[in-house]
Amino acid sequence: MSTLEPLQQRLEALEIKAAYADDLLEELNLTIYKQQQQIDRLMHVVKDLQQRMPEAGSVASGARDELPPHY
Template sequence: MSTLEPLQQRLEALEIKAAYADDLLEELNLTIYKQQQQIDRLLHLVKDLQQRMPETGGVAPGARDELPPHY
């Protein structure tokens, strides 16, 4: 066994770890990108719903003042 073999094995192990880390980083970046797209779509939907809602906060005008049928 030469003195370079342990060094070569350590180098190969580091290269393998670096390759796995690069793959994981790419996968995480893609996940974050997809989540941001979903967040943007949801924010757009919320804004659209807020614009459609009356100023009463989503309750029909007069509905707060009406007594339930059992009274």
């Protein structure tokens, strides 16, 4: 057994770990990208709903302040 073999094995182990870390980083970046796309779509839907029903906020707050008929 030469003195370089343990060093070579350690180097190979580090290269394998680095490859796994690169793959994981790429996967995480893709996940974040997809989540941001979904957030952007949801924000668009919320804005669209707000434009369709601008009076809904004022009606809901006004209805809360009224007393029910049995009081």
